Amino acid sequence: MPELMQPKAVQRTEAAGRHFSSIVELRRYTLHPGRRDDLIDLFDTHFLESQEACGMTVIGQFRDPDDPDAFVWLRGFEDMVTRHAALTAFYDGPVWSAHRDRANGTMIDSDNVLLLHPAESSSGFALPAARPASPTEAASPAVFQVVTYQLKRPADQGFRSYYSTSVAPLLQGRGDNPVAVFTSEHGENTFTRLPVRQNENVLAVFSRFDDESAHKTHRAALENDAAWLSEQTRLAAYLTGKPLMTRLLPTARSRLR
Template identity: 50%
Template sequence: MNSLRVMNDIVELRQYTLHPGARDTLVDLFEREFVTGQEEVGITVGGRFRDLDDPDRFVWLRSFPDMATRERALHAFYGGSVWRAHRERANATMIDSDDVLLLRGPGLAAPSTTGPVVATICHPLDPAAFADHFERRLRPALTAAGTPAQAVHRSEHAENTFPALPIRTDADVLLWFTAGRAPLLPDLSTRLKSAPQQLRLGPVGAAAPEA
């Protein structure tokens, strides 16, 4: 499936900076309470990850069919009993929870294996031109190298109708995920505002983070 042409969901990629040593506390609470709590109000909870290069960072995704559903579902969850019961403990683990990209794409389900996942985030100078370059040149090259791009997403610029949770308005990105090793990328300096960011992520179901 061509993820750039079939952009079906509103997706949040959320990166949390946590107090030192607090990540396992948040992961345990998240898995026990917040996955089913969100799904019960219509939120699709996707992959949840430990950042393998930062012991104090937790990364996860959730998705909605459209912005109207997002607004209703977020009001229901954050105004509901599950969040009220556990918010103080969850918030106590966090230094910052505002690094949130609002995207269009297929989302990314929780991986069925414990191997690493890499998220590659690009900030194009010309988003439309880079999307075309990605499809014509970069995606085939990644596939040929054995690191095919999965779950490709682009920024969604709709108004944030749930302002209690900020989203980044300074970013216009194209990002994708790769199973296993980080993809080797060609020189993209003439097409991007900055070097691509690659997040090495370990699914929370892994027995231990991989080095």
């Protein structure tokens, strides 16, 4: 089976720093209207270093510009055993105890969580060694796009090969810059206090664009592209529905930026 095309972020030099996570949670929260900045302030002030001190990596946290009441973030773990230990340490620890009521008060739902692992050994996130130190620093102008393909069968049963040879080259030729590719992790949820979406098969592709203009140019190029439009029939044969495309804007202290 051909390997998925290597994300550009992984092609950067090691001097930029690497924080590879074998297990990643993609978490999307539905918030009470007007409360997103309150939660972002809590995260950027209290929930980054404190989680990482417990043995995990907070990969990035984001606003969804198309949904003012959504907060999206990613955290990673070395494996499922480490995940249990790290989450137990944090959620039983003093920082969460001090701020959980304020955090939970912003949320309507926090159970929309995909548990993922890199599709290939080289397709996880490559991250800088450090994040911005202060929430007052200017946020990155970058736009991250995550496209989630909901699959009829596990990704390794044909879809990964098809995506690598047919879909990925087409998208990259029209300005897509993939930085990571993940598939569903079907291992047991080792921290049952936090539910995850189980029994789903997805391929999640993360791409980075320098700014909103670059992302708009890419999307516009696809709208009238004959090759892309003709590929939709083949693509649909693998899927349970249309791919879900989400735009993500990094917060000021997001490591992924």
